[in-house]
Amino acid sequence: MLNTFIKNRVISAFLALILSGVFISCREECHYKPQSLAGAVFHSLVEGSVVEAPVDNFSLSGIGREDSLLYDARSNIRNINLPMNGSAEESGFIFVFDEVTDTVWFSYEVVPWFLSRECGFILNFELLETWHTGNRIDSVVIVTREITTFDETNIRIYN
Amino acid sequence: MLLNLITAAAQPDTSFGSDTLHSDPPDEPLREQTVPITEPGFRIGINISRPLIQIIEPSRFSVETVFDYNIGQELFAVAEAGYALRDLDEPTYHLQESGLFFRLGTDRSLYNYSNDVIAIGARLGFSAYDRSAPFVYVEQDYWGEYSGYLSEESFFRQWAEVVLVLKTEIFNNIFLGWNLRGKVLLFDKKDRHMEERYIPGFGVGTTNSTLGFDFYIYYRIPVRR
Numbered sequence: 001m002l003n004t005f006i007k008n009r010v011i012s013a014f015l016a017l018i019l020s021g022v023f024i025s026c027r028e029e030c031h032y033k034p035q036s037l038a039g040a041v042f043h044s045l046v047e048g049s050v051v052e053a054p055v056d057n058f059s060l061s062g063i064g065r066e067d068s069l070l071y072d073a074r075s076n077i078r079n080i081n082l083p084m085n086g087s088a089e090e091s092g093f094i095f096v097f098d099e100v101t102d103t104v105w106f107s108y109e110v111v112p113w114f115l116s117r118e119c120g121f122i123l124n125f126e127l128l129e130t131w132h133t134g135n136r137i138d139s140v141v142i143v144t145r146e147i148t149t150f151d152e153t154n155i156r157i158y159n
Numbered sequence: 160m161l162l163n164l165i166t167a168a169a170q171p172d173t174s175f176g177s178d179t180l181h182s183d184p185p186d187e188p189l190r191e192q193t194v195p196i197t198e199p200g201f202r203i204g205i206n207i208s209r210p211l212i213q214i215i216e217p218s219r220f221s222v223e224t225v226f227d228y229n230i231g232q233e234l235f236a237v238a239e240a241g242y243a244l245r246d247l248d249e250p251t252y253h254l255q256e257s258g259l260f261f262r263l264g265t266d267r268s269l270y271n272y273s274n275d276v277i278a279i280g281a282r283l284g285f286s287a288y289d290r291s292a293p294f295v296y297v298e299q300d301y302w303g304e305y306s307g308y309l310s311e312e313s314f315f316r317q318w319a320e321v322v323l324v325l326k327t328e329i330f331n332n333i334f335l336g337w338n339l340r341g342k343v344l345l346f347d348k349k350d351r352h353m354e355e356r357y358i359p360g361f362g363v364g365t366t367n368s369t370l371g372f373d374f375y376i377y378y379r380i381p382v383r384r
Contacts, residue, residue, distance in 0.1 A: 086305035112295045116355045120251045121295045
């Protein structure tokens with residue numbers, strides 16, 4: 001009978017709801033918590049045109065964290081990832097190209113981003129401005145303001 | 160599975176159709192073989208799956224009531240209203256989201272006999288809710304600890320639902336029933352701070368669509384026609 005069919009479906013669904021709760025209540029761990037880094041690409045003037053070009057003997061550290069190098073005398077570096085400091089409104093970095101040093105500063109807005117219940121928050125950023133010294137670096141251009149976990153180019157560095 | 164259920168419901172049931180009611184040929188459409196609703200009434204219900212969810216997930220609390228009234232032999236006007244809250248107090252953050260929600264729509268019965276109902280329905284849902292994070296802590300790989308917060312913000316969201324409804328009368332005027340819902344956010348805007356969103360009445364998720372399942376108990380207040 002069809003109304004018996006409905007009764008069975010309604011009551012069995014109720015039991016299934018209770019049983020499914022047992023599985024839902026098992027909480028998962030945060031397996032991977034990504035970090036939002038500003039992607040920067042080096043550009044140079046080569047034979048009259050500006051192209052992406054690698055740099056050699058390149059070192060990088062954050063101002064205030066000179067003891068901890070992000071890149072240590074690395075060669076053939078085409079692009080780099082810069083971690084902005086969420087505890088400040090600006091971050092500065094020391095770029096060393098073959099013993100020629102420049103500092104580059106970025107100002108930004110910190111945007112806490114809720115990933116999931118298990119992983120909690122990470123920090124995204126919205127770039128506002130940049131300024132730099134000009135020993136080797138010619139200019140720095142912001143091309144994408146939002147720094148997120150997407151692997152994007154945010155900055156072009158012309159040297 | 161839904162199609163099977165609806166198809167099963169649509170099969171003629173000769174056990175009551177030919178013997179006890181009238182003698183329609185067996186290949187008559189189902190709707191003509193079922194009896195009219197003889198006991199119209201205003202039905203009020205509560206969602207009993209929500210307290211169960213709170214037992215499983217103590218960080219979530221919600222209450223919901225539902226009202227339906229048969230405005231035709233096969234058509235029910237439905238209104239649902241509730242309040243929902245998610246309060247995640249974790250070692251690295253504290254996130255609070257709470258608000259009211261409403262759903263309005265109709266159910267059309269595919270099968271209705273002896274007060275047992277299979278129906279499909281549509282709803283428009285609305286939620287007005289607030290969100291804040293009084294405490295956010297992030298361990299940064301290079302720069303060390305970050306400690307901050309999110310100020311309280313208010314939001315308004317709308318969504319559409321397609322609903323499969325089953326109800327059965329377990330005692331006189333007391334019904335048990337469940338709804339399976341497919342929901343899609345309308346005019347969705349990207350949230351600046353949330354990958355995983357909680358929208359009262361809509362649910363938790365990272366996309367603009369979700370499925371929901373609710374269990375209700377109803378009392379029907381009979382009315383004279």
